[in-house]
Amino acid sequence: MKNYDRVWATVDLDAVKYNMVQMKNNIREDSKIMAVVKTDGYGHGAVPIAHEIEDMPFLHGFAVATVEEALILKGSGIRKPVLVLGYTFPYCYEKMAREEIRPTVFREDMLEEMGKAGQACGRPVKIHIKVDTGMSRIGIRPDESGLAFVKKCAETPGVEIEGIFTHFAKADEKDKTSAKKQLETFLAFTGQIHDQLGIRIPVRHCSNSAGIVELKEANLDAVRAGITLYGLWPSDEVKRDIISLQPVLSLKSRIVYIKKLEAGMEVSYGGTFVAKETMQVATIPVGYGDGYPRSLSNKGYVLIHGKKAPILGRVCMDQFMVDVSLIPEAVQSDEVTLIGRDGEESITMEELGELSGRFNYELACCLNKRVPRIYTRDGKVVYSKDSFRDFR
Known part of the structure; x- marks a missing residue:
C-alpha cells in the first residue's frame, strides 16, 4: 500500500472466518x-x-x-x-x-x-x-x-x-x-x-x-x-494438533536507508552493538512508538527477501537497524516483514513474544494507532483504517 509505506498491518478476514469454523467444528453442536x-x-x-x-x-x-x-x-x-x-x-x-x-x-x-x-x-x-x-x-x-x-x-x-x-x-x-x-x-x-x-x-x-x-x-x-x-495460541502448553489456526495479522515496513559500517562503529543509543567487521546495515522506520517491542533490541530479527536480518542495537521510538550483510540483494524501499511470512521463513507473534519477554496477547494489543490496518478478503483490499484520517 503506497499510502502506508512506513508501516502497515494487514488483517486477513478470510483467516478470521477460517478460525471461527475450526473452533465451531471442535465444540458441541448446540x-x-x-x-x-x-x-x-x-x-x-x-x-x-x-x-x-x-x-x-x-x-x-x-x-x-x-x-x-x-x-x-x-x-x-x-x-x-x-x-x-x-x-x-x-x-x-x-x-x-x-x-x-x-x-x-x-x-x-x-x-x-x-x-x-x-x-x-x-x-x-x-x-x-x-x-x-x-x-x-x-x-x-x-x-x-x-x-x-x-x-x-x-x-x-x-x-x-x-x-x-x-x-x-x-x-x-x-x-x-x-x-x-x-x-x-x-x-x-x-x-x-x-x-x-x-x-x-x-x-x-x-x-x-x-x-x-x-x-x-x-x-x-x-x-x-x-x-x-x-489465529494465535493461548500458550505454548495448548495442543496444536486438535484444531488448525491461521494467523490473521501481518506487519510490514520498508528499508529507508542502507549504509556500510566499518569495524568498531557503534549502532543506536548506548552503542550496545559494535561492528566487529565491515557490514551492511539497513534502517527500518518503525519503533516502540508503534508498539514494536524495545526489548527486541539486539535479539529480534525481520525478514527481507525471505532471509533473516538480525536487529542491531537498541530499538528506537521510531526506527531500528538490521544487519543485511548476508542479503546483498537488499536495496532501499524493499519490503520488510516484521510479523508474517516471507518465502519459506515466517515470524509469528508467539515467537516475537518469547523473544521480547512479552506474550502474544500483549504484542497484538500494543500495536497502536500509528500503524494503519488494511483488511483483505480473497487477497484483495476491502477496507483500510488509519487514525490520521480522523484529522484530515
Whole structure:
C-alpha cells in the first residue's frame, strides 16, 4: 500500500472466518460462539472483524471489556448481542439499557441501578451474572450468598437474567486439574440455581480459547473465543494438533536507508552493538512508538527477501537497524516483514513474544494507532483504517 509505506498491518478476514469454523467444528453442536473483540479486537480492529463474522449462524454475539467498546460496535450497526465482561459504571446504565448492551453484574448496587435504568427506558436490561470460581478477580461466590444474589436478580424489576458465566485461570496450562475443578464448581452452582431457586438461565458460558481447544466438557450454551479468533495460541502448553489456526495479522515496513559500517562503529543509543567487521546495515522506520517491542533490541530479527536480518542495537521510538550483510540483494524501499511470512521463513507473534519477554496477547494489543490496518478478503483490499484520517 503506497499510502502506508512506513508501516502497515494487514488483517486477513478470510483467516478470521477460517478460525471461527475450526473452533465451531471442535465444540458441541448446540454450543454457540461469543467472539471476544475487546481492546479493538486484540489490536486487529473490532468493527471490521465483527461485521465480517456477524452473519455466521453459530455466532451468539460479541464480548468486550468496556461500555465504550460496546457502543462502538452498536454505533457501527452490529445487531447481535454485545456483552461487557467487566465492571460498568452507573453513568452508562441508561444508555446500555437503550442500546440493549448486556452488562456483567456481581454487586447489589449495580443490580439496583440497572433495574432503575431498565424501568426508565421501558425494557429490561439483560444481565449476565459473573461467578468467581477461582480467578479471584470479579464475581459472586458460588455459595449461599451467591444464591441469594441470583434470587435478588430474578426479583429485581427492570432486569432479566440472560446469562451466567465464570472464567478459567489455568485452562491454558497442560495440567487441566484447576480448570476442571472450576468447571465442576460452576456446574454445581448453576445446578443449585435450577434446583433450589427454580431458575433456568438461558446462556451459561465458561470456556475461553484454551477451553475451546482442549476442554470439550466445558462447551456449554456458549463459548468465548478470544485469542484463537485471531489465529494465535493461548500458550505454548495448548495442543496444536486438535484444531488448525491461521494467523490473521501481518506487519510490514520498508528499508529507508542502507549504509556500510566499518569495524568498531557503534549502532543506536548506548552503542550496545559494535561492528566487529565491515557490514551492511539497513534502517527500518518503525519503533516502540508503534508498539514494536524495545526489548527486541539486539535479539529480534525481520525478514527481507525471505532471509533473516538480525536487529542491531537498541530499538528506537521510531526506527531500528538490521544487519543485511548476508542479503546483498537488499536495496532501499524493499519490503520488510516484521510479523508474517516471507518465502519459506515466517515470524509469528508467539515467537516475537518469547523473544521480547512479552506474550502474544500483549504484542497484538500494543500495536497502536500509528500503524494503519488494511483488511483483505480473497487477497484483495476491502477496507483500510488509519487514525490520521480522523484529522484530515
